Amino acid sequence: MPNPQNIAGQGFHTHPERINRLGPPKRIYTILKESGYTKSDIKDAFEEIGWQNIESLNKILEDPDKPAILKVIAKAFIKGAEKGDFRYVSEILNHVIGKPKEQTENKHLHKIIVEYGDPNNTTLQTTPGPTAGIEGETKV
Numbered sequence: 001m002p003n004p005q006n007i008a009g010q011g012f013h014t015h016p017e018r019i020n021r022l023g024p025p026k027r028i029y030t031i032l033k034e035s036g037y038t039k040s041d042i043k044d045a046f047e048e049i050g051w052q053n054i055e056s057l058n059k060i061l062e063d064p065d066k067p068a069i070l071k072v073i074a075k076a077f078i079k080g081a082e083k084g085d086f087r088y089v090s091e092i093l094n095h096v097i098g099k100p101k102e103q104t105e106n107k108h109l110h111k112i113i114v115e116y117g118d119p120n121n122t123t124l125q126t127t128p129g130p131t132a133g134i135e136g137e138t139k140v
Contacts (some may be wrong), residue, residue, distance in 0.1 A: 048070065076089055
């Protein structure tokens, strides 16, 4: 719990200028999509920019004839390289190329027994479920 002396007079009620009324900053993919670029445009630009060195990326930023999409992606690469944080680039990759499939392992094995038959008949047929690694049992 914070020391009350450290937080006295620090809330939004005393500093309303700290309220982010516009919400969080937009992500680079959203900016590009809102600018009218298609997924294909973004992928093509990414492929063109991805193999450039920092000097070439800076030249792209300075060239007035280069499309805005190349400049935005070049800036994301430069920013990622300077900060050592490639979240900007990975966001583009996830949206355009696709996020790698993540696999999870289900370690909670459960045996399910389904009983079926005529409700008026007292004889029921049972179909057992998997038996390896059973931690519990459920009748349906």
